[in-house]
Amino acid sequence: MNSSMPSLHAQLEPVAELLAGRRIAFLTGAGLSTDSGIPAYRGAGSAPRRTPMTVQTFLGSEDAQRRYWLGSHLGWRSFGAADPNPGHRAIAALESDARAVGVITQNVDGLHLAAGSARVVELHGTMRTVLCLRCGQAFSRDAVAAQIEHSNPWLDVPDEVLLAPDGDVRPESTAGFVLPICTVCRGPLKPDVVFFGEFIPADRFATAEALLRSGDALVVAGSSLVVNSGIRIIERARRRGLPIVIVNLEPTRADAWASVTIAASTSVVLPALQELLS
Numbered sequence: 001m002n003s004s005m006p007s008l009h010a011q012l013e014p015v016a017e018l019l020a021g022r023r024i025a026f027l028t029g030a031g032l033s034t035d036s037g038i039p040a041y042r043g044a045g046s047a048p049r050r051t052p053m054t055v056q057t058f059l060g061s062e063d064a065q066r067r068y069w070l071g072s073h074l075g076w077r078s079f080g081a082a083d084p085n086p087g088h089r090a091i092a093a094l095e096s097d098a099r100a101v102g103v104i105t106q107n108v109d110g111l112h113l114a115a116g117s118a119r120v121v122e123l124h125g126t127m128r129t130v131l132c133l134r135c136g137q138a139f140s141r142d143a144v145a146a147q148i149e150h151s152n153p154w155l156d157v158p159d160e161v162l163l164a165p166d167g168d169v170r171p172e173s174t175a176g177f178v179l180p181i182c183t184v185c186r187g188p189l190k191p192d193v194v195f196f197g198e199f200i201p202a203d204r205f206a207t208a209e210a211l212l213r214s215g216d217a218l219v220v221a222g223s224s225l226v227v228n229s230g231i232r233i234i235e236r237a238r239r240r241g242l243p244i245v246i247v248n249l250e251p252t253r254a255d256a257w258a259s260v261t262i263a264a265s266t267s268v269v270l271p272a273l274q275e276l277l278s
Helices: 005-019 055-060 062-080 086-096 111-115 141-151 202-213 228-239 266-277
Strands: 024-028 100-105 120-122 125-132 138-140 189-193 217-221 244-247 260-262
Touching: 005 217, 005 244, 005 260, 005 266, 024 086, 024 228, 055 062, 062 125, 062 141, 086 100, 086 111, 086 266, 100 202, 120 202, 125 141, 138 141, 202 228, 217 228, 228 244, 244 266
Parallel strands: 024 100, 024 217, 100 120, 217 244, 244 260
Antiparallel strands: 125 138, 125 189
């Protein structure tokens, strides 16, 4: 569908008719947050591709942890300051109006919660929480950032950086960088996110399935569905015969299974759809 403003509502009217009277479950990906300044992994607005750090690499050496934590810290000021955009707010409004049952998100930026969504399943975790790998203590990301800056007073954090989708940048050198540690047991820290090579916790995916079961339709917003976690949600929606609407600038792995596909910005389509459904 063309996303030009004069005809947008007319184009979305059949979609609104399809979703009318149904409680919508949302599945969202990185493309939803690009208008908040966080790049996507693929397609328009994506960051330059690079080999991601796997959980095996992260756990395998302190050098890898230094690379990760320094790069992540350099990007945290920009990543943590991102604000919800109209797409996030439209989803929250639909939930507030009892037209949506909630959000299953592949994003780790916390912007659904910041927008006011109450029922959010963060499939891949959140960058706003850090866990100790030894004792399990949880810390806020801001507290860990303060510890990093205290331990590395020489560190110059730029105001503007070229973010990767998970909020990190590639540091030029890790020489002299002191790792953050757990202030309870002095164990190593890891952000509460699912790294490449890790599995989504079974109880978290079960919660996502329960959210999907409470809805009558699925709207995918800003995900190419390349990651298997998204495809697993799509498969469960297909088994139930739910209408599936996909809003994404690029083609997705599930386009052939969708009731409707809309190749347009989520920041434009979702507010318009929310208005039509209200």
